[in-house]
Amino acid sequence: xxxxxxxxxxxxxxxxxxxxxxxxxxxxxxxxxxxxxxxxxxxxxxxxxxxxxxxxxxxxxxxxxxxxxxxxxxxxxxxxxxxxxxxxxxxxxxxxxxxxxxxxxxxxxxxxx
Amino acid sequence: xxxxxxxxxxxxxxxxxxxxxxxxxxxxxxxxxxxxxxxxxxxxxxxxxxxxxxxxxxxxxxxxxxxxxxxxxxxxxxxxxxxxxxxxxxxxxxxxxxxxxxxxxxxxxxxxxxxxx
Numbered sequence: 444x445x446x447x448x449x450x451x452x453x454x455x456x457x458x459x460x461x462x463x464x465x466x467x468x469x470x471x472x473x474x475x476x477x478x479x480x481x482x483x484x485x486x487x488x489x490x491x492x493x494x495x496x497x498x499x500x501x502x503x504x505x506x507x508x509x510x511x512x513x514x515x516x517x518x519x520x521x522x523x524x525x526x527x528x529x530x531x532x533x534x535x536x537x538x539x540x541x542x543x544x545x546x547x548x549x550x551x552x553x554x555x556x
Numbered sequence: 557x558x559x560x561x562x563x564x565x566x567x568x569x570x571x572x573x574x575x576x577x578x579x580x581x582x583x584x585x586x587x588x589x590x591x592x593x594x595x596x597x598x599x600x601x602x603x604x605x606x607x608x609x610x611x612x613x614x615x616x617x618x619x620x621x622x623x624x625x626x627x628x629x630x631x632x633x634x635x636x637x638x639x640x641x642x643x644x645x646x647x648x649x650x651x652x653x654x655x656x657x658x659x660x661x662x663x664x665x666x667x668x669x670x671x672x673x
Contacts, residue, residue, distance in 0.1 A: 447598075477661045477662075479661065479664075484644075484666075484667075484669070485666050485667070486560075486646050486648075486664030486665050486666050486667050487599070487646070487662075487664050488664070489660070489661030489662060489663065489664075490661070491661075492660060492661050532598055532599075534598075543589065543601040543604060543612050543614060544589075544591075544599070544601060544662070545601070546598030546599050546600075547598050548596070548597060548598050549598060
């Protein structure tokens with residue numbers, strides 16, 4: 444069955460450092476991979492989308508890579524800030540009209556001042 | 557431009573009852589998806605509507621049903637509520653670019669927290 448794995452343990456880093464989160468998947472060939480941020484009791488907030496034919500995407504302090512051979516995506520937050528503390532979710536979607544997202548469990552990130 | 561609005565924000569129901577959750581999609585978005593998120597879990601896809609037609613369904617029983625209206629707003633109905641239906645219900649809207657597929661992520665509402673007792 445399709446499976447998405449994210450770092451199960453919470454990630455604690457110091458302010459100013461780069462946070463790197465991992466998303467691995469099996470038994471799936473996604474056309475799109477997305478990263479979302481979710482704060483407690485709130486809906487996910489879209490951050491970045493990368494397509495299967497793209498290797499890297501950047502947006503301000505965020506960078507995502509997508510390796511379809513390794514079936515892995517890495518999500519980086521550079522110059523991290525305490526406000527970046529949240530749960531980060533990886534979601535995959537296939538091509539076609541049915542664009543349901545399959546989600547990982549998320550990784551909790553805490554940036555300490 | 558308004559985002560996705562869900563109502564109510566919180567709801568407590570008794571097992572066996574029925575519930576209707578509502579969602580107003582982001583302006584210009586014609587696709588609405590519903591997700592169920594249990595505590596500590598990732599969202600689980602319930603179904604998606606595109607131009608008022610169901611366009612895909614996850615592994616949820618038929619007592620989970622939905623509607624999309626001409627203004628692209630949507631409802632999620634759950635009949636015969638069970639204790640395990642307690643979760644955060646999320647609505648997400650999107651607008652795939654014709655011929656290019658998905659070029660942007662989904663816009664989610666803040667969700668409806670449903671508690672079944």
